Structures are given as structure tokens and as C-alpha cells.
Amino acid sequence: MSAAPQIQPDTPPVLRDQPEAGLVRLTLNRPKAYNSLSVGLMTALQNELDAIRADRSVKVVIIAANGPGFCAGHDLKEVRANPGRQAAEALFRQCSMLMQSIIALPQPVIAQVHGIATAAGCQLVASCDLAVAAETARFATPGVNIGLFCSTPMVALSRSVSRKHAMEMLLTGEMVAASRARELGLVNRVVPEDELDSAVLSLAGMIASKSPLTVKIGKEAFYRQLEMPLAQAYDYASRVMTENLLARDAAEGIDAFIEKREPKWQGC
Known part of the structure; x- marks a missing residue:
């Protein structure tokens, strides 16, 4: 066999x-x-x-x-x-x-x-x-x-x-x-x-080409807020956006926009 x-x-x-x-x-x-x-x-x-x-x-x-x-x-x-x-x-x-x-x-x-x-x-x-x-x-x-x-x-x-x-x-x-x-x-x-x-x-x-930190923050927040009631989603998103605003990349992005230049992302 x-x-x-x-x-x-x-x-x-x-x-x-x-x-x-x-x-x-x-x-x-x-x-x-x-x-x-x-x-x-x-x-x-x-x-x-x-x-x-x-x-x-x-x-x-x-x-x-x-x-x-x-x-x-x-x-x-x-x-x-x-x-x-x-x-x-x-x-x-x-x-x-x-x-x-x-x-x-x-x-x-x-x-x-x-x-x-x-x-x-x-x-x-x-x-x-x-x-x-x-x-x-x-x-x-x-x-x-x-x-x-x-x-x-x-x-x-x-x-x-x-x-x-x-x-x-x-x-x-x-x-x-x-x-x-x-x-x-x-x-x-x-x-x-x-x-x-x-x-x-x-x-x-x-x-x-976008800030990797910003993309990471945004992707996580997008899926988390989807499962929340409206008021809770806004509270959560407000906290996320506050932390995001305090990041270096956010400061760099805003400054670059004001100064009409390309931003230089650091991922932090």
C-alpha cells in the first residue's frame, strides 16, 4: 500500500x-x-x-x-x-x-x-x-x-x-x-x-504624509466614539482633542499653516 x-x-x-x-x-x-x-x-x-x-x-x-x-x-x-x-x-x-x-x-x-x-x-x-x-x-x-x-x-x-x-x-x-x-x-x-x-x-x-501621531490618535478615537452615546462621545472626543492639541506635531502643524510652509512631523 x-x-x-x-x-x-x-x-x-x-x-x-x-x-x-x-x-x-x-x-x-x-x-x-x-x-x-x-x-x-x-x-x-x-x-x-x-x-x-x-x-x-x-x-x-x-x-x-x-x-x-x-x-x-x-x-x-x-x-x-x-x-x-x-x-x-x-x-x-x-x-x-x-x-x-x-x-x-x-x-x-x-x-x-x-x-x-x-x-x-x-x-x-x-x-x-x-x-x-x-x-x-x-x-x-x-x-x-x-x-x-x-x-x-x-x-x-x-x-x-x-x-x-x-x-x-x-x-x-x-x-x-x-x-x-x-x-x-x-x-x-x-x-x-x-x-x-x-x-x-x-x-x-x-x-x-500626515503626522503619524495625529493619524494614530484619530483612528483610535474614531472607533471608540462610535460605540458611545452622543454626550459621552463628545466628552471623550474633547479629551482626545485636548491631548492632541498639546502634542508637538499639533503645534508644528498650526505654525506651519500660519507661516504658509510644509510641516515637519516628529511623531510626538
Whole structure:
């Protein structure tokens, strides 16, 4: 009897490069599987985000993908090969932690989307701070079609688009074109596919030119105040803005504006 074939690990499931100073691009690299979120890919992406978190030289993160699509969600073959409650709980816990890590990252994260972004892949797009999509990109939360409602993708989706639009995507599982995704607020910009890379780099470069301290303060405050009642949100934002005003970069930025010159950020 011949030995069972050995399953080769994804090598490497995430690629990292620096297209420009201050920018890091993390490229999902399971093209044959439409970059589905295997445990190995999620672990690699989590490790990259953890390393970037403390790297002050990184101003903006881009999440892109190789192959014909951005991300097709969880690796269903891997899911079926690991049945049972314990494996399912570990999988969704890992994915939820990954998505929250993107929100908690001090640096802004931009999704560069081509092809399809479905289920947890759509969740990944919705979890990023910004998203730029090719005109040919399509989005869906199609779990309902296979008897597995997209409950965890729902968390990110319902925080990016209105309730009724989120419910329509979740209940029908239908594909949404890039132009419609922009109308819904799921993506910021839609560009021709051959301009996708340059459009993302242009947006990332614009953000990277700002004070990194100010961007960090603003990103954290944005997500925290969203979950607060109105009066509490204003109290919190006022405290944040007071601390921000006392920072060196704020003084430098205001002085540069008054003196009609370019500011020189120090990140403090």
C-alpha cells in the first residue's frame, strides 16, 4: 500500500514588501484557493500585523492579494477536514481576533480589492479602515446559500453599511458589483483594474504624509466614539482633542499653516 500523499503547507501564505517609504503591503498568497483564510494564512497575517504595530517606520498598511480574486472567505475544505465544536470555536476565535487587530492597529489599513471578496473575505474588506476596488471586483456574504449564515462577517459588514443593505446581502447571498459596493459604503473608491495599484499607492502616500501621531490618535478615537452615546462621545472626543492639541506635531502643524510652509512631523 502506498503512503498517503503529504499535504504541503502554504509557503508563504502572506508576502510582505515595501512599495514606498512608510508603506507596507501584505499580499495574500494562496492564489489557487482564491486566498481563502486558512489557519496558516490567518496566523501569518496576524504575525505581520503584530510586528507592524510597534514599527514606527510604517505609516500605512495595504492588504492586497495574488491570483484571480482577493479572498473567498474561510477555507471550506480545511473546515470540513477538522469537524467538531472545538475546531470551529478556535477557527472563528482566531478570525475574530485578526479582524479586531486590524481595527486596533495604530496605522491605517487599506484593502486593495480585485476579483471576488466573499464571506470572510468581505469581512476582511469591511474591517479595513479604507478600501479601493477594481471596477470588476464583486462582493458577497453567501453563507446562507450553503446553510452557514455569515454571522461573523455580519459584525464587520453591519458596521460599514446600513442595516437594511447589510441584511439584504446576508439574506440573499447575492454578488454586489464594485459600483454598488461604493454606493453602500463598503468601499471608498472604484477604479479601472489596471489603475488599482497606483490608486492605492496614491491614497496610501497621501495618508502617510500626515503626522503619524495625529493619524494614530484619530483612528483610535474614531472607533471608540462610535460605540458611545452622543454626550459621552463628545466628552471623550474633547479629551482626545485636548491631548492632541498639546502634542508637538499639533503645534508644528498650526505654525506651519500660519507661516504658509510644509510641516515637519516628529511623531510626538
